[in-house]
Amino acid sequence: MYRKEEQPLPPPEKFELPFEGKLSPNNRWVIMAELIPWDDFEEEYAKLFSAEKGAPAKLFRMALGTLIIKEKLGTSDRETIEQIRENPCLQYFIGLNCYQQEPPLESSMLVHFRKRIDGELINKINKKIVKREIDKSDKEVKKKDCLQ
Template structure:
């Protein structure tokens, strides 16, 4: 699996209430993400079911160090009181991840996010929402706000998390493999 986020150029329980699109708080420009370890388990799907934990987007989202990325993102915002409301880092970074991984235009990226519950999961939604997440032009602002250096650093974190996961899986597979005690004669005699 390719864990890299960016090609670095020189840069669902069914509930009665459907989830609402991500909303900005009234008091601050930026709202820190809530710790969401159960997001996958509780993600709302309007037709029932659950997200598949083995889906490539669910797996990829595991490799993003969202808390660390949020710290870097928050540093770029300036005043937490003055200015336009900022989207959460999962929306900003997640949408850039989706755009780059799929090689989409800004417009097509927002449409794909609107149509795909797995992509909405990457963005931190708590359920499927059938509406465009933001205006496509905001992707330009997300990229500019995060900047090439922060995106490269996040990319490196993702690669390291992916490699660590692969190493852990290899050790686990080796520990679970049956032992071969017959190493005396290759023909079994």
């Protein structure tokens, strides 16, 4: 069974932290979270799951985000989960709505994530990011040309 998130993810400044703190919009994980077109691939990822078998799947953002964190930090599966548990910016990056002290998933889930998110899907995501950034840059250049 696949579970779609019920509430939309808040912007980084509204992400709830203990002691009323706020996430910095300049944090590298917050910036990267805004670059990745998570929703564009959620449906494609959901098709990999059976509605009748097993527990509800983790969201695509949690799956891919956890794998990205592991690769960027160069950590083991267990250490990756521990880093996520301790760091509110990483929790925001994987799609949690607020900081939680408990690990959001078991380290064994990364094995399943790696099986489902292959190089072909990563390439599609990268192409989409690049295209979106090129389009955004083109719009800025056109806007600048119109102002001159």
